[in-house]
Structure formats: C-alpha cells, structure tokens
Amino acid sequence: xxARLSRQHIAASLGLAGATLxxxxxxxxxxxxxxxxxxxxxxxxxxxxGLLTVLLSxxxxxxxxxxxxxxxxxxxxxxxxxxxxxxxxxxxxxxVGRLWYVxxxxxxxxxxxxxxxxxxxxxxxxxxxxxxxxxxxxxxxFEILMAVxxxxxxxxxxxxxxxxxxxxxxxxxxRAKPATILAALxxxxxPFAALTYWSVASPVLAVVALTLAFPAIRRAxxxxxxxxx
Amino acid sequence: MNDNRTSxxxxxxxxxxxxxxxxxxxxxxxxSRRSVLKGIGVGxxxxxxxxxxxxxxxxxxxxxxxxxxxxxYDAWSHWRDDPxxxxxxAAAILAANPHNSQPWFxxxxxxxxxxxxxxPRRTGTLDSLGREQHIGLGCAIENLALAAAARGxxxxxxxxxQPANPAYVAxxxxxxxxxxxxxxxxxxxxxxxxxxxxxxxxxxxxxINSLGAQVAELDGVAVRWFTTEAGRAAVGALMIEAxxxxxxxxxxxxxxxxWFRNNRDDINTHMDGLTLDGQGLAPLxxxxxxxxxxxxxxxxxxxxxxxxRTVHTKTAAAYGVITVADTSDPVLxxxxxxxxxxxxxxxxxxxxxLQHMNQITERIDRERALGKPATFAPAFDALIAQPGQLPLxxxxxxxxxxxxxxxxRRPLKDVIR
Numbered sequence: 032x033x034a035r036l037s038r039q040h041i042a043a044s045l046g047l048a049g050a051t052l053x054x055x056x057x058x059x060x061x062x063x064x065x066x067x068x069x070x071x072x073x074x075x076x077x078x079x080x081g082l083l084t085v086l087l088s089x090x091x092x093x094x095x096x097x098x099x100x101x102x103x104x105x106x107x108x109x110x111x112x113x114x115x116x117x118x119x120x121x122x123x124x125x126x127v128g129r130l131w132y133v134x135x136x137x138x139x140x141x142x143x144x145x146x147x148x149x150x151x152x153x154x155x156x157x158x159x160x161x162x163x164x165x166x167x168x169x170x171x172x173f174e175i176l177m178a179v180x181x182x183x184x185x186x187x188x189x190x191x192x193x194x195x196x197x198x199x200x201x202x203x204x205x206r207a208k209p210a211t212i213l214a215a216l217x218x219x220x221x222p223f224a225a226l227t228y229w230s231v232a233s234p235v236l237a238v239v240a241l242t243l244a245f246p247a248i249r250r251a252x253x254x255x256x257x258x259x260x
Numbered sequence: 261m262n263d264n265r266t267s268x269x270x271x272x273x274x275x276x277x278x279x280x281x282x283x284x285x286x287x288x289x290x291x292s293r294r295s296v297l298k299g300i301g302v303g304x305x306x307x308x309x310x311x312x313x314x315x316x317x318x319x320x321x322x323x324x325x326x327x328x329x330x331x332x333y334d335a336w337s338h339w340r341d342d343p344x345x346x347x348x349x350a351a352a353i354l355a356a357n358p359h360n361s362q363p364w365f366x367x368x369x370x371x372x373x374x375x376x377x378x379x380p381r382r383t384g385t386l387d388s389l390g391r392e393q394h395i396g397l398g399c400a401i402e403n404l405a406l407a408a409a410a411r412g413x414x415x416x417x418x419x420x421x422q423p424a425n426p427a428y429v430a431x432x433x434x435x436x437x438x439x440x441x442x443x444x445x446x447x448x449x450x451x452x453x454x455x456x457x458x459x460x461x462x463x464x465x466x467x468i469n470s471l472g473a474q475v476a477e478l479d480g481v482a483v484r485w486f487t488t489e490a491g492r493a494a495v496g497a498l499m500i501e502a503x504x505x506x507x508x509x510x511x512x513x514x515x516x517x518x519w520f521r522n523n524r525d526d527i528n529t530h531m532d533g534l535t536l537d538g539q540g541l542a543p544l545x546x547x548x549x550x551x552x553x554x555x556x557x558x559x560x561x562x563x564x565x566x567x568x569r570t571v572h573t574k575t576a577a578a579y580g581v582i583t584v585a586d587t588s589d590p591v592l593x594x595x596x597x598x599x600x601x602x603x604x605x606x607x608x609x610x611x612x613x614l615q616h617m618n619q620i621t622e623r624i625d626r627e628r629a630l631g632k633p634a635t636f637a638p639a640f641d642a643l644i645a646q647p648g649q650l651p652l653x654x655x656x657x658x659x660x661x662x663x664x665x666x667x668x669r670r671p672l673k674d675v676i677r
Contacts, residue, residue: 065331073528075323075330125321162302166309173316181325229543230324231551232315239312243305 035103035148042144046095046116049137050088053123056130057084064127072128079179079187080126087119087126091138098145106153109145113154114165116142118172126179163247164201170240171197174223177233190223190233197240204248216244315551322550323524332531332668336449343411345373345434349676351407351448353669355601356616357396359383359519360667362532364400365675375401375430376677384515386506386622388629394590395653397429398597399604403448404432406605409440419591429594444605451604452666454613455567456540458575458658463487467610468578471657474602481596481652483603484644486579494643495581495654496573502619502636503568507561512626514557522554527668537665539567572615577658579617581640583649587621596652603655613660621651 061081064071074080094115097108104112120138123131146154158165171194178190197219204212220237227233319325328336339350349366352375357363363381367374375397382393401417408415414437421431465487472483486495506512521533536549549555555563582600584592600616607614623636640651 068528073525075332075524075528076326125317163305166305169309170312173313177316177319177325180320180323182329186325227325229547230319231544231547232312232319232324235315236312239308243309 039148043098046141050092053088053134091119328666335669348407352400352404355399358392394593395597398594399601402598402601447608452664454664576656
C-alpha cells in the first residue's frame, strides 16, 4: 500500500468515526437537547438542529466511505470528499454546541489527511473550474441553515427544499435544459426569500445566488450545447 | 491578420513572421488581462458569498426567523393546560413585571399558593426602594387570582401574611367555588407591553372609564389619567427628562443594561430580561438590529432615549398613573400592582396597546435613596395635582400600529420551590 493510499484510509477511519459520533450528537440534540442545554448550546430549536446535524453527518459519512476506496481517489473525487467533510465539520459547530467538539475535530483531521493524500497542486484546477458552482452550492447550504432556525413548519420546509435545490442545481447545469435549470434556481431562491423578506438575509442570498448562477449556467451551455440538445 | 496566420504560405513572409512573433504576445496579454479581470470577479463573488454567509449565520444564530418560539416562550402557550393550583402559577408568571426580571417564586400546596419575592431578582438602582418588585408581584397575584377563578377556585388573598418575613408577599388560599372564566383571564396570554408606535386615534372616554373601573374592590389605589394634549405633553416631557437622567446615571444605566438580552443565546440561557423583539420595532429594522453586532450600553441608552422622545411619548394617546397614599407601603404597592395588571388586561381586551413607563418613579426613588434633593417627585406630584395621592406606576396607552411580541419566561419548574 502506498503512503498516499495509507493516508487516504486513515482519513477514512477518522471520517467514519467523526461522522458516526456526529449522527449520535444530532440524535442527542433532537431528543434531549433541551434537557442538557449547557452541552447542546442552549438552542431554541433543538429538534430541527439535531435533524440537520444528522443529515450533515450522513453526508460526511458518505464522503468518508468514499475514502475507503482501494485505489487513490482522483483529484475531482478528493475535492468532492473534502467539501463533504468540510461543510458538516464547519456548520455543526453551531448546531449542537459542545457535542460537536470531538466529531468536528475528527472530521477536520480527516479533511486534512484527504487533502494531503496526494498532490495539492492537482486539486487547484478542479477547484478553479468549479469555484462559482461551489459558491452557489454554499449559498444553498446557507439557505438550509437559515431555514432550520425558522418557523412555522411551512417556512422550514420551503427553505430546506429550496436550499437543497440550490445545492444541486449548479452541478446539473450542463445536463439539463436551460429552462429547467432556470426554473430550479428560481424555485430554490424566490419562495424562501418571499416568505422571509423581512429577514434581509434571504433576499440578499437570492439575489447573490441568481447573479452568480446565471452566468455560470450560460457558460456551461456555451461549452457544450450538444449535450443540452 | 488571422487569415495570414492560418495561411500555409504566410510563414514565408517576413511581415507575417513578425506578425506571428507579435500575436502570441498580444494574445498572452489579452489572456492575462482576462485572467486578471476574471480573478477579480471571482474574488469579489467569493467575498460577497462570504458576506452572505455571515448574514445567514446571524439570522440562524439570533433566531431572526423564529422569534417568540422555543423553550423561553413555551409558557405563553401552556398556561391553560393545568387545571389545578399549578395552573394558577402558570398564569401568574405571565404577569407584567419590571424589566422582565420575574422577581418571584411560588410554593404550591393542595390548599393554595404562596407567593414570594426573589430578592436577587431586584433590578438594583433602577428599583432602589423595592417599589417595582412589589408592583410586579402584585401583577402576578392578580393573574393568579383570575386563573384560580377560571379553574373553579375561590381565591382568598392575604397580602404580607407574616410581617416578619417581607419576602413572603402573599398567601392565596384556594377553596372550591364557581367557575368564572373572565375576559381578563382570557387576555392573560395576549397581554404584552407594546413599546411600538401607536396610531393617532384618540382613546374614547368610554374606554378610559372602562379601564378606570378596574379599580373596583381594590382598596387604597386609584388611577389618574392624562388625556388632554397639554397633560400628555407635560407628562411626556418629564418622561424624556427622566430617561435622560437614568442614562446619565452610570449605575442605573449599568443596572438596566444587565437586564437586556442582546442575542438568542442569552435569551435561551436566562429566559428573562428585555429583548430586541420587545422593543416594538418594524420587522425590517428588527431584523437588522438582530443581524448587526450587539449594541454597547451607551448606544442602547441613546436608542432608548430616542425611542422615548420620538415614539413612546410622541404617539401616546393617553397616560395613566396608579396613585396611592404611601408609595413605601408594601400592601399598597402590591394592590397597585394588581390594579395595573387588571388595567393592562382590560386594555388588551379593548384592543389597546399599553407600555409601562417607569423612568420617572425610578428617578424619584433613586434620588430618595441617594439623599439627593428631590427633583422628579415634586414635578410629578404637581402634574398629578391630587393632594394625598402619590404616583406609584405610570403607563401609556393607545391603538398600536403593530402587535407586541412575546417576552421570554422562565418555566414553571424554575419558579416553584
């Protein structure tokens, strides 16, 4: 086994441990968060935040499982896995309080080893190529973060669904018709912004997401119009 | 030029060779410019997304999208649940009280409820002589009595049942009686201090009289109303002056700031105090206030004085002042508190907004506690102009522009000992 693959597998083990503990932390927040507020961060919506933590930890788990591959991952796969570890590791420090300290550190360690499990220079072209799409995806994650702290239930649902649509849409841009992508972007941003217009942040997020996404999608279609026929 | 570059013969021509030598550099320069511009664009986009992330996090962390829900606000939706004596306490803790300090605890038995003052929950130099704490306890006793009647109990209230124990402020014996679900009881869950603007609509005299009628069966307390433009202007001016004096008094300013909960974490931790949600701000302004960094004490003081000047006094349709013969008498303070709560509940039933405005009486007691020459006491007495009657607590009323929001409350388990 090469040193590169060895680092990748250690990263997998750390990631699996972190993600499993993360799922556990989310379940504790959702079921007992209000009874142990000093540990869970005195959150106002422990159930919603617990469930979000579980979902994000499952995403991290999927990323960690990918690292168990018998062959070294390709640069694009490593970037994807790194993002899958980074987003849960970062966001969940604000969802379950102290319960995230151990899972968060494990996931960040896994992230570090994932990046180190190969040349970092080979990651840059992948990152550069997908940077704007990544930013739009990040905005989708922000929308989900706002939504889980919202109320009533319909607002939460609209925000979570809209955010999820915003997360995936940029990556489907060169596989679907422009009208479909446009519709997805509008669905991902406008309903939540309209429902929570007074929050300032959600309308700003909608404007930023649409401003970034439209040119990126136009470019994707110009690159390969045949694919979109 | 492009044609030359692609022509198979072009390489033979010296001009073309020169052109070839130039073109790659020009193209490189163009690419470089494009790269730089693209880099700037991507960098700017990244910064904007990062900024949006900060905004989103503040929205998430400060509960901008879900104000008034969660554990600190549960008491407002569960106060009718328990049909027994515990339920009367659930209603009592929703009462008006100074700076939402909730200065009480309760002892529940099978035959009644004992009400105690919680001395550490005094508001310091804002309540130098303990007047406001007694008023708040009186408000809680009134809610407790209304809730008892609604649960088929006949409440027998004894104020200060053990004079040697001043913290034991009331004993409420509960015996079985007729069920009386009054309009005031029904309003307990909707009663909130409304610190927002009121409309220009005048409050009809019939409504004022109806509020004043709440004094029935309460001995030793009265209400003085200020409904004329001149009367309101005089009271308003004194309110502004008192607010400025409190902010100029370092200790009073610090004591007020100590009860302000600037973010959702503080609200979740303490479940008491004043909040941004309770300031009667317009939705957009409220969101911005929550998203921006917390205000300093000085900025908060300035905000309060400005609000007092431009909103609270400017839009007050009328002022009411509870008066008693002796403001240092705990029984009169408690009874005054009961009247204040009744008036607030009756105002809620009538669709009126009400805001408690304590600054003048807080300065009166502060000056007295420090042994300073009295300035606010004679000024307020002169406005009240009722010999033998002293101001205990003041408030403004009017038709509110927007609904008041919930204030956080500690759960029952934290106030029952």
